[in-house]
Amino acid sequence: MLVSTNVLQRKPPGRKPPAAVWLGENGALVALVVLAVALSLLSGDFLTVTNLLNVGVQAAVTAILAFGATFVIITGGIDLSVGSVAALSAIVLAWTATDAGLPWPLATVIALAVGLACGLVNAALIAYGKLPPFIATLAMLGIARGLALVISQGSPIAMPEAVSHLGDTIGDYLPVPVVVMLIMGLITAVILSRTYSGRAMYAIGGNEEAARLSGINVNRQKLITYALAGLFAAVAGIVLASRLASAQPQAAAGYELDAIAAVVIGGASLSGGKGRAFGTFVGALILAVLRNGLNLLSVSAFWQQVVIGVVIALAVLLDTLRRRGTN
Amino acid sequence: MNDEILRVEGLRKEFPGVVALDGVDFTLRAGEVHVLLGENGAGKSTLIKMLSGAYHPDGGRILVDGAPVEIRTASDAQRLGIATIYQEFNLVPQLTVGENLALGRPPRRFGFVDTRRMHEQAGELLRRVGVDVDPRTPVARLGIARMQMVEIAKALGLNARVLIMDEPTAVLTTTEVERLFDIVRQLRDQGVAIVFITHHLEEIPQIGDRVTVLRDGSSVAEVPATTPEDELVRLMVGRPIDQQYPREPAAPGGTLLQVRGLRREGEFADVSFEVRAGEVVGLAGLVGAGRTEVARSIFGADAYDSGEVLVNGSPLARGDVHAAMEAGLGLVPEDRKGQGLVLGADVGENLGLVTLRRASRGGFVDRPGQRRAAAEVARQLGVRMSGLGQEVRTLSGGNQQKIVIGKWLLAKASVLILDEPTRGVDVGAKVEIYQLINSLTASGHAVLMISSDLPEILGMSDRVLVMARGRLVGELAAGEATQDSVMALAVTEVEDARVH
Numbered sequence: 001m002l003v004s005t006n007v008l009q010r011k012p013p014g015r016k017p018p019a020a021v022w023l024g025e026n027g028a029l030v031a032l033v034v035l036a037v038a039l040s041l042l043s044g045d046f047l048t049v050t051n052l053l054n055v056g057v058q059a060a061v062t063a064i065l066a067f068g069a070t071f072v073i074i075t076g077g078i079d080l081s082v083g084s085v086a087a088l089s090a091i092v093l094a095w096t097a098t099d100a101g102l103p104w105p106l107a108t109v110i111a112l113a114v115g116l117a118c119g120l121v122n123a124a125l126i127a128y129g130k131l132p133p134f135i136a137t138l139a140m141l142g143i144a145r146g147l148a149l150v151i152s153q154g155s156p157i158a159m160p161e162a163v164s165h166l167g168d169t170i171g172d173y174l175p176v177p178v179v180v181m182l183i184m185g186l187i188t189a190v191i192l193s194r195t196y197s198g199r200a201m202y203a204i205g206g207n208e209e210a211a212r213l214s215g216i217n218v219n220r221q222k223l224i225t226y227a228l229a230g231l232f233a234a235v236a237g238i239v240l241a242s243r244l245a246s247a248q249p250q251a252a253a254g255y256e257l258d259a260i261a262a263v264v265i266g267g268a269s270l271s272g273g274k275g276r277a278f279g280t281f282v283g284a285l286i287l288a289v290l291r292n293g294l295n296l297l298s299v300s301a302f303w304q305q306v307v308i309g310v311v312i313a314l315a316v317l318l319d320t321l322r323r324r325g326t327n
Numbered sequence: 328m329n330d331e332i333l334r335v336e337g338l339r340k341e342f343p344g345v346v347a348l349d350g351v352d353f354t355l356r357a358g359e360v361h362v363l364l365g366e367n368g369a370g371k372s373t374l375i376k377m378l379s380g381a382y383h384p385d386g387g388r389i390l391v392d393g394a395p396v397e398i399r400t401a402s403d404a405q406r407l408g409i410a411t412i413y414q415e416f417n418l419v420p421q422l423t424v425g426e427n428l429a430l431g432r433p434p435r436r437f438g439f440v441d442t443r444r445m446h447e448q449a450g451e452l453l454r455r456v457g458v459d460v461d462p463r464t465p466v467a468r469l470g471i472a473r474m475q476m477v478e479i480a481k482a483l484g485l486n487a488r489v490l491i492m493d494e495p496t497a498v499l500t501t502t503e504v505e506r507l508f509d510i511v512r513q514l515r516d517q518g519v520a521i522v523f524i525t526h527h528l529e530e531i532p533q534i535g536d537r538v539t540v541l542r543d544g545s546s547v548a549e550v551p552a553t554t555p556e557d558e559l560v561r562l563m564v565g566r567p568i569d570q571q572y573p574r575e576p577a578a579p580g581g582t583l584l585q586v587r588g589l590r591r592e593g594e595f596a597d598v599s600f601e602v603r604a605g606e607v608v609g610l611a612g613l614v615g616a617g618r619t620e621v622a623r624s625i626f627g628a629d630a631y632d633s634g635e636v637l638v639n640g641s642p643l644a645r646g647d648v649h650a651a652m653e654a655g656l657g658l659v660p661e662d663r664k665g666q667g668l669v670l671g672a673d674v675g676e677n678l679g680l681v682t683l684r685r686a687s688r689g690g691f692v693d694r695p696g697q698r699r700a701a702a703e704v705a706r707q708l709g710v711r712m713s714g715l716g717q718e719v720r721t722l723s724g725g726n727q728q729k730i731v732i733g734k735w736l737l738a739k740a741s742v743l744i745l746d747e748p749t750r751g752v753d754v755g756a757k758v759e760i761y762q763l764i765n766s767l768t769a770s771g772h773a774v775l776m777i778s779s780d781l782p783e784i785l786g787m788s789d790r791v792l793v794m795a796r797g798r799l800v801g802e803l804a805a806g807e808a809t810q811d812s813v814m815a816l817a818v819t820e821v822e823d824a825r826v827h
Contacts, residue, residue, distance in 0.1 A: 193694075194691050194692060194694070195687070195690045195691055195692060196683055196684060196687040196690055196691070196692055197690065198692075199676075199683055199692055200683065202669070202672060202676070203669050203672070203676075203680055203683075206669030206670065206671045206672050207665075207666075207668065207669045207670065209665065209666045210665075210666055210667055210668055210669050210680070211669070211680070212628070212648060213626075213628055213648060213658060213660060213666055213667070214680040214681045214683075214734065215648050215649045215652040215681055215684065216680070216683070216684075217649065273669065273671045273672065274671065
């Protein structure tokens with residue numbers, strides 16, 4: 001008989017030094033800081049209050065869309081329609097306030113309701129029609145954009161003056177879009193971490209069947225998830241139109257991809273169950289800082305697209321490598 | 328010895344923060360079945376992953392035919408003739424059996440896949456393992472036992488001389504296990520060396536020649552397969568376990584769960600029974616007899632066509648998990664990872680899943696309260712973890728199962744349906760789960776336990792129900808239930824409720 005006298009000192013698995021954990025969870029934030037430091041060394045114009053606020057304004061619309069997309073991606077879904085829904089909501093606001101002559105608060109409520117309704121239709125197709133989220137929201141991408149063109153007959157519509165103040169600045173320096181972005185981010189963080197629906201989203205994305213067998217009404221939670229994405233898209237659309245003082249049927253085309261990129265750079269997993277509001281915020285800022293920096297450095301718009309594509313691939317690649325390291 | 332194929336010397340493997348293997352010695356001869364025994368976490372999986380090229384050792388060496396080798400990838404292992412059959416099969420369900428057997432190297436003719444020759448070769452391999460499957464059948468249509476046979480055929484197709492089988496019997500019924508053993512013996516007689524992992528001690532003398540016992544990452548003993556069970560247990564856990572099935576019957580109280588005439592077209596029919604407070608009712612039968620389907624229907628996870636379910640005397644809405652939960656039912660599903668847990672979430676999050684709604688006011692969750700309750704129940708259950716923040720993916724099978732049960736304890740479920748509660752759970756944790764069942768019934772809970780492990784059914788149930796072909800075919804009191812009487816019922820010829 002072979003008997004070994006080895007006695008093993010076993011530490012509980014899964015425990016890592018706190019610094020490593022923090023770095024692992026905030027890789028995007030570290031990247032943002034490195035990027036900002038590099039840009040302030042390369043360009044004297046980067047680290048000025050005016051420029052940073054400008055970056056904030058640039059990030060705002062993408063960030064608000066991305067907050068909405070965060071809910072969906074955490075449940076393991078995807079929403080390709082948010083850019084189109086943003087444009088449709090803004091067009092509806094402008095049209096009801098000008099052509100239909102409704103008071104602007106009512107028009108705003110209707111616009112938000114349109115965004116919400118688009119989300120509910122997405123969710124109904126996904127939860128009850130059992131369509132894959134990619135297909136359902138791809139259909140909505142076309143439908144919402146088409147409706148925006150139909151209602152506006154293809155031309156921009158002026159935004160009501162009262163709403164256009166959303167594009168202004170408070171006290172001459174604080175841009176309202178930045179404020180709206182921060183509020184929406186805070187709302188997202190609270191929903192995700194503190195509410196029943198938020199926690200249910202993580203469970204559904206992590207294991208839908210386990211969530212269902214634990215008594216979570218998965219279909220109802222999906223309705224809420226996509227409705228939130230639609231509502232956030234409406235807010236983003238209104239902010240965008242306010243900045244331009246007019247609602248344009250072709251606005252925010254392709255923004256859904258920026259939104260998804262921001263969520264993923266922020267550490268969420270497209271397979272669901274992971275993601276945070278703060279991560280998404282940082283993801284959106286990275287995209288905006290990168291665009292801003294490349295402009296300051298006079299890199300051509302064509303090359304900017306190449307650089308941003310590379311950054312998205314790198315961000316997700318690093319995340320994958322990190323995960324492989326821990327497993 | 329010159330028929331030694333594989334030798335492992337002082338193998339060592341570290342993961343960040345954990346030494347998984349520390350000094351494993353192991354030898355394997357041609358034409359033997361060598362059982363690898365150890366609790367979950369003892370290092371069996373790590374060892375076979377190093378033999379199959381999934382992990383690389385940090386120390387020690389592996390010799391094949393007396394020469395040291397490096398197994399860096401799966402194809403290295405394949406070249407050395409080492410094949411591994413994991414619990415999760417490596418088959419593509421959409422492809423046919425023949426395509427799976429020829430995966431990656433189909434016979435070609437003028438650059439095209441020669442389908443006829445592919446299926447002929449497949450047929451030959453299948454005959455070698457003695458399984459009657461048409462090579463043109465899609466794998467998805469096979470049952471688990473036949474998929475396993477296909478995996479074995481695939482390994483033979485790669486000219487494997489060393490076949491590693493990770494708990495092959497865990498998912499099989501008694502008759503299927505017999506078939507598997509026949510095939511394993513036949514391969515052994517052909518000179519294949521087989522590494523056999525099992526948690527079922529009674530299988531060891533039936534199939535094994537030698538046993539290597541691993542404990543805490545080291546090989547602690549190499550003994551003949553005829554070693555008595557209690558000695559094997561002592562070697563595995565490092566201490567004797569007094570009783571494998573420590574059932575302490577409680578005084579039965581009022582009826583908590585009543586099932587009347589439950590029927591679902593093509594699945595089961597005429598299922599009626601009761602479970603009283605303080606009782607453990609075992610539900611035995613062959614895999615596919617409809618036990619899991621009945622359990623899921625009672626719990627509302629699936630719908631049923633007619634009949635009714637009453638909890639505490641009140642009828643339960645059909646197909647409504649939430650209503651079942653509110654009435655006090657809880658289900659611990661058979662597929663722990665696929666249906667019981669959110670693997671990527673942490674311990675606290677998983678424990679609080681069922682009580683999430685109850686802990687919410689106006690849509691907001693009382694998370695500190697949830698955390699406190701989870702910490703309390705984790706302590707009660709003796710979950711071995713680094714803290715509530717540990718991902719459940721990284722816990723052992725026994726600890727994962729405690730968490731699935733724990734979430735229903737938090738929800739204060741009065742009737743627990745346990746579907747294969749100790750599958751893939753090691754001996755030590757099994758006894759802990761049995762003790763948990765004891766304390767549940769002692770405090771007036773009712774337990775319905777589905778299990779394909781007959782000794783467990785006999786050891787833990789106060790009454791045994793037997794299902795066959797979608798029907799309840801008999802009920803035995805704890806005193807009159809024996810392996811033979813239960814099996815006799817389980818194979819009863821009844822009108823099949825599953826075909827209409």
